[in-house]
Amino acid sequence: MKKIFLTSAVAFLFLVSCTNDKDILNSLNDYNISQQSKGYHFGDKLQIPQDVLDYSEAITISYGDKEISNLTIDPTFFTLGENDVTFNIKTKSGEVLQQDATINVFAKAKPRSITYTVLNQYPHDANNFVQGFQLDGNTVYESDGQNGQSRILTYNLGSTTPIISTSQPEDIFSEGSTIVGDKVYQLTWKNKKGFIYDKNSLKLLSEFPYDNILGEGWGLTYDGKELILSDGTKNLYFLNPENPSKVLRTIAVASNTEGYDQLNELEYHKGSVYANVWHKPIILQINPTNGEVTGILDLTNIVKQSSTGGEDVLNGIAFKGDNMVITGKNWSRIYEISIK
Known part of the structure; x- marks a missing residue:
């Protein structure tokens, strides 16, 4: 009887422990979910x-290959x-519990609402899938996408x-491009490489492989010192034009x-990066030092005039003096607008 009693006691303690573990993880999960929409600031x-906290001896957070104990x-x-x-979570009984969370x-500051006035409209070839x-x-220097139709x-x-016009091989889907001095740099979507052309002739000069940290090539601009690249994630990557295969730093x-x-x-102008967001009728003004959105330009009315709601999205930002010049994939018009 004694042996049976001890076995039952151990089983009971095990069940209690498992129940407590589950309750603790549920409590942490509920807290994390409640904070997702509110978010945090640095x-x-x-x-x-x-x-x-009462159940834990120590709590750490892992993110990528890093771990921190300061909450x-x-x-x-x-x-x-x-x-x-x-x-x-290292419990006081010596177990380690884990809970995934987002x-x-x-950013702390609210972005300003950028207003605009349409000044001019220009024709644009609606066959061009602007990247x-x-x-x-x-x-205008334009990079167009689609396999079998890509060109600069x-x-x-x-x-x-x-x-x-310089065409790309059939397997290339061209993406963002930018002018750097007497050269033009152009990305590819999934080919893990970029091209460098002579600015005057658009003759291909060389190719460069992407840094392994990059998933894909999306947008590209130049701030006068560094290339700034987007890859479809929340990140912007900064590269040395002399060695564009190496990411120097990253901001989200x-x-x-x-x-x-x-x-x-992407487009860099007077200390800010301007970025299209795929399938959204907005342009973000971004602080390139920390990634904070400082302004949002809502172009819904222009997009309604030029897009069918499919893949013909807003995607093209340039500057003519201080006026912004915008277009999109397969749009028939280019718009020159003043922004405030």
Whole structure:
């Protein structure tokens, strides 16, 4: 009888322990879910439920290949936007429990609403699936996508007739592009490489492989010192034009209420990065030092005039002086707007 009693007692304690573990993980999960829409700011401390703290000897958070025991939103550990982390709870009985969670980190300042006025409209070849868009004087440099149709070309603003056009091989889906001095850099979507052309002739000069950290090629711009690249995630990557195969640093992008991914065509102008967001009728103004969205330009009315709601999305940003020049994939028009 004694042996049976001891066995039953051990089984009971095991069940109690399992029940407590489950309750603790549920409590932590409920807290994390309640915080997702509210989010955190850098410097905030995670307010872990007291029952979780009482049950724990130590709590750490793992993110990628990093782990931290300080339960504060530290910018050296977290990034803006979504952070998919794992809570590691060492219980007082010596067990280690784990709970996956998403921690959203937002900017502190609310972005301004950028207003605009349409100044001019220009024709655009609706066959062009615009991926990269720059204006040099009155000359448009455009990168067009789609397998079998990809190319880089130039034409005069107000005309749809190419001056120079360099086509890509059938397996290439061209993406963003930018002008750097006397060269033009162009990305590819899934081919894990970019091209460098002579600016005047669009003759291919060389190719470069992507850094392994990059998933795909989406948007590209140049701030006068570094290339800035998007790959469809929440990140912007900074590269040395002399060695574009190496990522120098990375920032993530978020406003005070939302993290943004699918950052597409990019343009740098007067200290800000401007970015299209795929399938959204907005352009973000981004601080390139920390990824905070400082302004949002809502172009819904223009998009309604030019898009059918399919893949012919807003995707093209350039500047003519301080006026912004915009277009989209398969749009028949280019718009010149003043922004405030």
